[in-house]
Amino acid sequence: xxxxxxxxxxxxxxxxxxxxxxxxxxxxxxxxxxxxxxxxxxxxxxxxxxxxxxxxxxxxxxxxxxxxxxxxxxxxxxxxxxxxxxxxxxxxxxxxxxxxxxxxxxxxxxxxxxxxxxxxxxxxxxxxxxxxxxxxxxxxxxxxxxxxx
Numbered sequence: 001x002x003x004x005x006x007x008x009x010x011x012x013x014x015x016x017x018x019x020x021x022x023x024x025x026x027x028x029x030x031x032x033x034x035x036x037x038x039x040x041x042x043x044x045x046x047x048x049x050x051x052x053x054x055x056x057x058x059x060x061x062x063x064x065x066x067x068x069x070x071x072x073x074x075x076x077x078x079x080x081x082x083x084x085x086x087x088x089x090x091x092x093x094x095x096x097x098x099x100x101x102x103x104x105x106x107x108x109x110x111x112x113x114x115x116x117x118x119x120x121x122x123x124x125x126x127x128x129x130x131x132x133x134x135x136x137x138x139x140x141x142x143x144x145x146x147x148x149x
Contacts, residue, residue, distance in 0.1 A: 019106040023099065030095075038074035042067035059137045062087055062129045065146025084146045087132050 040047050053061035065085035072081035073092060081089050098113060105112040135141035 013109065016107065016109075019109065020103070023103045023106050026099065026102075034070060034074060037067055037070045042071050059133065060145050062133050068146060083143070086144055087129075 042048050048067055051061055051064050053059060054064055063085070066088040069081040069084035069088040070092070072078075072084055073089065078089075098115070101113045104110070132144070136144035
């Protein structure tokens with residue numbers, strides 16, 4: 001005589017601490033280098049290497065001025081950050097909003113926001129970066145170039 005099959009136990013939801021582990025690890029992974037850039041001024045020569053694209057071509061790449069923008073943001077200087085690298089400021093805001101959504105989902109047990117990056121979005125990102133690079137190197141887009149110095 002066979003016994004009736006036992007129902008499988010319901011899965012135990014992860015604890016709040018376990019749900020918070022990934023967003024907090026991501027915060028540490030971004031926060032620690034940001035603290036370093038906050039403390040070591042990129043405007044002072046000799047602390048960071050020169051951009052290889054700028055050295056090789058004389059053109060500001062999409063990342064040129066990014067460390068200065070992060071430094072300015074950490075010191076509450078939004079105008080200086082925007083002047084150093086508008087794209088980095090925009091991406092920092094987007095990243096912060098996504099991270100807060102992720103943290104909220106972890107706290108409430110909800111579903112974390114997902115970003116699906118397919119071929120079309122990759123092409124769009126490359127086009128935006130290329131357009132930003134070209135525009136900041138033209139006289140019409142000189143306001144997008146970081147200050148020289």
